[in-house]
Amino acid sequence: MFRRYFPLLSTLPPDVSKLFGASRRRTVRQQQVYNQLKKTTVQDSFPHLAACWVGPCWGSVMQTPSNISPVCMKMAVWRCSHCLQEFEMVVGHFVDGGGVCPHCHNTQKRLDNLTIRNAQGEVVIKKPHYTKAPRMVHSNYRSVLFTNPNWESLNIQPMLAQRWELVADELTKGSDRESGASSPDKHLLLASPKIDGIRCMIGYNTKLKEVQFFSRGGIVLECCHGLVPQLLPLFEKDPTLMLDGELFAPECNFEQLNGLVRRLHRTSTRQIMEAQARLIEYFAFDIMYSAQLSSATAPFDERYQLLKKLIPVCGAKRISNYVHDDTKKKVIRATHGHAATTANGQAVKIYHVPAAQVHPSEMEDVLNEACSQGFEGVMIRLPKYPYEHGKRSFGLLKYKQMHDAEFQIVGFIPGEGKFKDGLGAFVCRTKDGKLFNTPPKVSYKRRIELWEQREAFLGKYLTVQYQELSSQNVPRFPVAKAVRGSEDMRDWL
Secondary structure, eight states, rough: OOOHHHHHHHHSSOOSSSSTTSOOOOOHHHHHHHHHHHSSOOOHHHHHHHHHHHESSOTTTTOOOSSSSOOSEEEEEEEOOOTTOOEEHHHHHHHHHHHHHHHOOOOOOOOOOOEEEOOOOOOOEEEEOOOOOOOOOSSOOOOOOOOOOGGGGEEEOOOOOOOGGGGGGHHHTOTTTTTTTOGGGOEEEEEOOOSSSEEEEEEEETTTTTTEEOOOSSSBBBOOOOGGGHHHHHHHHHHEEEEEEEEEOTSSSSHHHHHHHHHOOOGHHHHHHHHHHHOEEEEEEEEEEOOOOSSTTTHHHHHHHHHHHHHBBBBBHOOOEEEEEEEGTTEEOOSSSOOOTTTSOOOOOOOOOOOOOOOGGGGHHHHHHHHTTOOOOEEEEEETTTOOSEEEEEEEEEEEOOEEEEEEEEEEOOGGGGGGGGGEEEEOOOOOOEEEEBBBBHHHHHHHHHHTHHHHHTOOOEEEESSSOOTTTESSSSSEEEEOTTTOOOTTT
8 A cells, every 4th residue: 555655655755863764765774774773673672672562563463563664654553652552654754753743742661771781790781671562452352462472473474375377487497308508407396286275374372281273364263173283292392383284174165164264263153163183174284483403494305304204194085085077167176085004093184295306397288187177276395485474475486377258247346445446356257147256467557547448348348367266166365367358259359
C-alpha cells in the first residue's frame, strides 16, 4: 500500500530533524543511516521502541520487532510507555520520529546500560530489560507467539516459493548435459511433488512439554492431536527442532481437509475429533531449526539428510493416491492409499516428502510426470540455499500446470485495502450456474480503470487461468487474464 505512493512522497524536501528521512528525500547522512538500518531489526537497534510493539496491521502474527527492519514502511500497533495508549503508526515513521507518541507527545522511555561486577570482579556492561507491551490477541484464534513468547526472538515465518518460470532460463542456460561446458552435477536441483495440503510448522514448547502446530500465518492449529504420539519422541530428543511441511488427508478432497484443519476445539464434536485423528497426516519437507544442523544457515541438502534421518518413512506412495477425471481437469482422491505401519502395527502418520535430483533441462518432463500422478505440480530446491524465513526465496521454486477457460461475467466486487477504489474481483458463472470470484492480475491503476468501466464488461466472457476444478466444479486459485467479448464471440479479443 505504502509502496504505491512512495514515489510521490519521496519528492518532499529533506527534514534534517528526522533520523533517516522516511518517505522524503534524504541528506547524505540520512542515506548512510538508512543503509545501515536496512540490515538490522527494530529489536537490535531500538529495544526501547521494540518494547512498545503490540502487533502488525499486515501479514501474519509472526511479524515481530526481531524480524522487522526499522525502515519498514508498513503499519503496526504500538503502546506508549508513558500514557499506555495504543496507536497505529508506520514502523519507519515511528522510528524516524524518535518514537514520539501521537497522544501524549512524549518520546518512549529509554533505559541506560547497567555497569556491574561479575564473580571475578570484572566490570561488565549489562543491557537494560524492557517490559514488553501486551501483544495483540485475535478474537477467534490463538497466535503461536502468545503461548510461545520465547519464539519472538526467532524468525519462525516460513520460507515462500518463487515461480520457476522467473529463473528457468538462467538455471537451464549453460547446464546442457551434452554441451560439456561444465559438470552436470553442478547444476542438479532437488524436485519434490507439490502436495495439495495445508502448510503447517511444528515446534516444541519446553515449558508445557507440548508439541505446537501452527499455520503459515502463525495461528495455532487445534486439529493435530492424532499426530502427537509419533512426533513427541523427536522433540523430546531435540527441543530446538522446528519442522516445515503440510497437513494432508489422502482420503479427503481439499475442502474436506480444510474443514478438519480449521476447526477449533470449542466447536468440535467427538466425531470430528475422531475424524481429525484418523484422517490427518503430516508430510515434512524441510527443517527450519535444529541443534543437529551445522548452523542456522545450513543448506537444504544438509537439512534434507537430517529430515530423512529423523523421519525415515517416505510418503511418495501415500501422496500419489489419486484417480483422474480428465473431462473436468481435476483429480479425485481414492479411498485407500499405501499407508505404512509402525513396528507395533499402527498406521504411520508422519512422512518425509521425497526430493529427487533433477537436471534443469528435465524439469518439463518432471512436471508432466508429477501431474500425471495427480500432483498439482513440483517444488524445486537449490541444494546450497539456506532456509530464508519470511521471504519468497529463489532457493525454493514452484512449477505448476495451469488451465485456461472462459466464464461469463455476472458481477463485480469492489476492492478493499490497497485496492480501494479499484476492482477487487470479477464475479463469474460456470456452465453449471455456480458463482465464483476471480481477481485480475493487473496494476492498481488498471484496477481503477476496470472498476470505472465495469458496466461495459457485464455479460461478456472472461479468460480465467486456474489450477484445477474443486469438488464443486469451481476453479481453484483463479486469475482473470482477459475479457474476451460477448457470447456470440464476434467481438472476442
